[in-house]
Amino acid sequence: MDSALVTAFYAFNISSNFNSRELSAKSLFHIGYINKLKNDFNKSSKYLLKSLNILPYQPFSELRKFIYKELSDVYNKAGQFDKAYTYLMSYTMLNDSILNKNRLESFTNLALKYGTKEKKKF
Numbered sequence: 001m002d003s004a005l006v007t008a009f010y011a012f013n014i015s016s017n018f019n020s021r022e023l024s025a026k027s028l029f030h031i032g033y034i035n036k037l038k039n040d041f042n043k044s045s046k047y048l049l050k051s052l053n054i055l056p057y058q059p060f061s062e063l064r065k066f067i068y069k070e071l072s073d074v075y076n077k078a079g080q081f082d083k084a085y086t087y088l089m090s091y092t093m094l095n096d097s098i099l100n101k102n103r104l105e106s107f108t109n110l111a112l113k114y115g116t117k118e119k120k121k122f
Contacts, residue, residue: 004030005034005035008027009031011023012024012027024051024054025063029067031047032048032067033048035047036070039077041074041078044074048067049071052068052071055067060097061094064094065095068091068094069088069091071083071084071087072086072088072091075087
């Protein structure tokens with residue numbers, strides 16, 4: 001796992017040189033995730049929170065959703081259940097919003113497709 005951590009730090013350094021906040025956030029997420037796998041929950045939460053803080057705001061961000069889920073898991077394993085619950089609720093609300101957005105898009109696409117077929121019949 002140490003080589004994975006070295007690679008994640010290397011990816012972070014490269015993304016920092018490109019001034020890409022999203023790529024930097026992804027790299028920090030991976031560093032936090034690897035530390036979670038190593039049961040180093042303090043480092044894990046530190047890097048996951050850094051990732052969350054530099055991630056540009058997007059209303060339906062999958063990365064933000066994954067960060068919330070991992071923070072919930074890290075805090076749960078560290079015995080910080082209040083923080084775990086807070087991030088689990090954030091994860092749940094964002095996940096529901098993403099699912100609703102995707103359902104609405106699918107419904108709209110089907111309605112457009114069906115409506116187009118109906119118009120061609122007449």
